[in-house]
Amino acid sequence: MDYINNIKKIFQWYDEILSVQHRAEVARELRNEDDLFLLLCLSETLGLPNPAFYYTLELYPYMMEKFHDWHLRMGMEKSPLSGFRCC
Amino acid sequence: MSAIWLAVVGTIVFVLGYRYYSKFVAEKIYRLDPNFVTPAHEFRDDVDFVPTKRSVLWGHHFTSVAGAAPILGPAIAVYWGWLPALLWVVLGTVFAAGVHDFGTLVLSVRNKGQSVGTLANKLIGRNAKLLFLFIILILVLMVNAVFAWVISNLFIRFPASVLPVLIEIPLAIWIGYAVFKRKKSMLIPSIIALLVMYGTAVVTSKVPFLQIDLVRYFGGEGSTVLFGLDGVSMAFFVWIIILMVYCYIASTLPVWKLLQPRDYINSHQLVVGLVIMYAGLLFLNPEITAPMTNPDAADKSWLPLMFITIACGAISGFHGLVSSGTTSKQLDKETDARFVGYFGAVGEGFLALISIIACVTLFANIGEFKEAYSSFGAANQGGLGNFIAGGAQLVTGIGIPADIARTIISVIVVSFAATTLDSSVRLMRYIISELGVEYKVPTITKTHVATSIAVLSSAALVLLPKGPNGFGSGGYILWPLFGTTNQLLAGISLLLISVWLKRQGRNYLVTFIPMVFLLVMTTWAMIQQVFFEWSGLQGTNANLLLFIFGAIILVFAIWIVLTAIYELSKKDNNSLDNTFKQ
Numbered sequence: 001m002d003y004i005n006n007i008k009k010i011f012q013w014y015d016e017i018l019s020v021q022h023r024a025e026v027a028r029e030l031r032n033e034d035d036l037f038l039l040l041c042l043s044e045t046l047g048l049p050n051p052a053f054y055y056t057l058e059l060y061p062y063m064m065e066k067f068h069d070w071h072l073r074m075g076m077e078k079s080p081l082s083g084f085r086c087c
Numbered sequence: 088m089s090a091i092w093l094a095v096v097g098t099i100v101f102v103l104g105y106r107y108y109s110k111f112v113a114e115k116i117y118r119l120d121p122n123f124v125t126p127a128h129e130f131r132d133d134v135d136f137v138p139t140k141r142s143v144l145w146g147h148h149f150t151s152v153a154g155a156a157p158i159l160g161p162a163i164a165v166y167w168g169w170l171p172a173l174l175w176v177v178l179g180t181v182f183a184a185g186v187h188d189f190g191t192l193v194l195s196v197r198n199k200g201q202s203v204g205t206l207a208n209k210l211i212g213r214n215a216k217l218l219f220l221f222i223i224l225i226l227v228l229m230v231n232a233v234f235a236w237v238i239s240n241l242f243i244r245f246p247a248s249v250l251p252v253l254i255e256i257p258l259a260i261w262i263g264y265a266v267f268k269r270k271k272s273m274l275i276p277s278i279i280a281l282l283v284m285y286g287t288a289v290v291t292s293k294v295p296f297l298q299i300d301l302v303r304y305f306g307g308e309g310s311t312v313l314f315g316l317d318g319v320s321m322a323f324f325v326w327i328i329i330l331m332v333y334c335y336i337a338s339t340l341p342v343w344k345l346l347q348p349r350d351y352i353n354s355h356q357l358v359v360g361l362v363i364m365y366a367g368l369l370f371l372n373p374e375i376t377a378p379m380t381n382p383d384a385a386d387k388s389w390l391p392l393m394f395i396t397i398a399c400g401a402i403s404g405f406h407g408l409v410s411s412g413t414t415s416k417q418l419d420k421e422t423d424a425r426f427v428g429y430f431g432a433v434g435e436g437f438l439a440l441i442s443i444i445a446c447v448t449l450f451a452n453i454g455e456f457k458e459a460y461s462s463f464g465a466a467n468q469g470g471l472g473n474f475i476a477g478g479a480q481l482v483t484g485i486g487i488p489a490d491i492a493r494t495i496i497s498v499i500v501v502s503f504a505a506t507t508l509d510s511s512v513r514l515m516r517y518i519i520s521e522l523g524v525e526y527k528v529p530t531i532t533k534t535h536v537a538t539s540i541a542v543l544s545s546a547a548l549v550l551l552p553k554g555p556n557g558f559g560s561g562g563y564i565l566w567p568l569f570g571t572t573n574q575l576l577a578g579i580s581l582l583l584i585s586v587w588l589k590r591q592g593r594n595y596l597v598t599f600i601p602m603v604f605l606l607v608m609t610t611w612a613m614i615q616q617v618f619f620e621w622s623g624l625q626g627t628n629a630n631l632l633l634f635i636f637g638a639i640i641l642v643f644a645i646w647i648v649l650t651a652i653y654e655l656s657k658k659d660n661n662s663l664d665n666t667f668k669q
Contacts, residue, residue, distance in 0.1 A: 011274065013142065013143065014146075014274070015272060015273075015274040016140070016143045017142075017143050017146030017147055017150070017354075018146075018147075018150070018273070018274070018277075018351050018354050018355075019272075019273070020139060020143060020144070020146075020147040020417070021147060021151070021347070021350070021413070022273070022343070022347045022350075022351070023137075024134055024135060024137070024413075025342050025343060025347060026267075026343065027133060027134040028134050028135075029341075029343070031134055069132075073132065
């Protein structure tokens with residue numbers, strides 16, 4: 001059994017090596033999609049009319065953390081939106 | 088003498104270098120600190136900055152830097168005999184490449200994971216950024232031109248390898264789709280893809296009908312096809328056009344559709360190639376038939392040309408870009424840098440070593456070697472083909488028939504070259520876009536415009552220079568230019584590390600000596616080629632295109648030398664100290 005476990009470990013390690021680069025690429029693609037979603041949710045705050053405004057308003061508390069990460073990543077120390085007090 | 092001795096000597100020196108020299112550099116010069124908070128932890132975002140296990144990161148670093156270049160350089164350089172090539176690969180890896188890859192990694196980690204380009208920008212100012220962009224632009228242009236020619240040449244020499252290489256494309260697309268849509272692991276599908284490729288290689292080796300031999304379709308070597316081109320030239324022309332179209336498509340598609348899964352398959356090929364060739368070497372125990380030094384190699388002196396012919400495999404500036412670009416953002420502990428950076432260079436050294444061994448054991452006797460390596464031009468043209476034939480001969484040691492072995496090794500080499508080719512077209516596109524932003528030309532920042540410029544300029548560079556062997560043979564004249572550019576990049580990285588060490592009051596000779604050596608060799612080689620060969624002053628045929636390129640690179644080289652002298656001689660009382668004072 002140990003022998004089989006070792007083989008499995010080696011395969012896992014090998015797979016991990018080859019996935020490092022791709023993991024980053026896929027994560028970046030997903031992050032871009034997330035950013036787009038964030039923009040859609042916050043469009044009303046930015047002055048873009050949004051027909052689903054009532055629903056996105058309810059999402060704000062859940063977006064707080066993500067929004068905070070986003071504005072830090074964009075190089076803004078404090079939240080750029082006055083109604084959004086995440087930090 | 089048995090060729091196993093070369094592998095043994097190389098391995099012993101590599102092991103000693105890693106065990107003692109890298110330890111000395113890590114403790115006394117770079118002074119790695121296990122408690123230093125690396126950028127992977129400080130800026131963790133799970134995309135670019137991710138702390139990664141040491142062995143995994145080493146594997147990733149090695150597969151990123153290993154390609155066709157460390158095979159091609161040594162395969163050409165054995166023209167001067169096996170001893171100079173072996174010494175440069177072994178000693179260059181230990182004293183130059185290891186220190187360079189390791190150093191760029193540490194420097195980047197100490198500076199928030201910034202790349203060598205950004206650091207040069209801080210040290211030398213805005214001009215450095217443009218200098219860097221242009222050097223890399225020329226580097227990737229050379230890569231595109233050289234590898235387009237190299238792949239076409241291999242397709243013509245080994246027609247059995249065409250179908251297995253082409254079949255990799257739909258397989259990669261299928262894997263990309265399966266992984267992206269069904270979130271599966273790539274491991275099993277990619278191994279199946281590899282088996283399908285090698286299965287196809289076995290079939291095409293045995294069935295001549297499946298060998299896509301354009302020269303034969305065009306009526307053989309002596310025929311005239313179109314525009315006064317003979318069969319071989321026409322085959323080159325068609326392959327180069329096909330490759331360029333492929334590059335265009337591959338580099339504009341999203342990465343996960345084709346490039347990533349294909350990279351993944353090729354990483355297996357790297358492992359397979361190294362294992363079967365070293366295993367074959369042990370079982371076959373071939374004799375070295377090439378001369379230790381070649382007194383007949385009179386048309387080109389080994390000094391300084393050998394040091395730019397073997398770029399990757401001894402020291403390469405491209406590794407610095409990988410170290411400081413991606414690897415440094417994933418380093419878990421600073422002390423891991425020694426294993427990842429230095430040992431990554433050693434892995435590349437092993438690849439260059441097997442390339443030398445394959446080429447020096449291929450021939451039955453010294454006469455055959457001298458026939459194949461009759462001139463530097465012949466060495467350039469035949470180098471990679473000799474590696475494939477020699478590598479295949481080694482592989483027969485583990486019981487694989489010669490024709491199948493030849494096809495498999497050529498598939499491996501072509502896959503490497505193709506990966507290098509489309510990655511560099513993609514990189515060139517990014518650089519053209521960036522230059523567009525820098526000089527406010529919005530048109531060329533668009534994907535398709537930038538890619539068109541990249542592809543067309545590469546195609547022009549392959550097809551326009553008049554090589555001695557007619558149409559399309561301009562490609563291999565460019566190899567020394569590629570080597571020079573690559574070594575210049577390494578020179579800049581070593582300069583940055585030296586400045587950093589000097590400002591901390593440490594002994595910077597460890598990086599300073601390889602830097603001086605590299606800059607002297609590259610400048611010397613460029614002066615020799617630009618003024619005495621391509622200018623037409625010495626009664627040689629003038630070559631305007633190469634003269635212009637060579638002159639540009641020479642200007643860059645002199646610029647870097649002057650910058651180095653200025654930076655290392657001035658007192659440490661400027662605002663940049665903070666960058667290099669951590």
